[in-house]
Amino acid sequence: MAITTSPPTGSREKSLARLKRIEGQVRGVARMLEEDRYCIDVLTQLSAVKSALGAVEREILKDHSRHCVAHAIDSGNAADQHEKMNELIELLAKHYRL
Incomplete structure (x- = not known):
């Protein structure tokens, strides 16, 4: 089974919904x-919104890891592998203020 660089359509549809x-x-x-x-x-509802956004964020991050990062690893292309890992590190550093 080939690994694609984009998440399955069903996953994107779930996130859009x-x-x-x-x-x-x-x-x-x-x-x-x-x-x-x-x-x-109001604050309770805002907390619910933030939680729901976090769930979408986690799902998209999982999809990225399963598809884009996995594709880079499987490709054997060191430059692509480094690029994907650096993207993840930068994202996490921004998100967690590292």
Whole structure:
């Protein structure tokens, strides 16, 4: 079985569906602010949005590792391998402020 450089369509579709739900959540939070809802309720919803975005982020990172990074490893091309590893290191450093 060949490894592709892009995630399967089903995985992208799942992420897009999640993002559309998150978009609805964000609109709901905006409505809460317009309606002057209780701050704790707004903060609770914001926390849910951040958690949902984190789940999408993790899924895309897994897909990248399974496909793009795995493809670079399997290719035997040292330059491609270094490039993919450096991308991951930079991403993690930015995300975790390393």
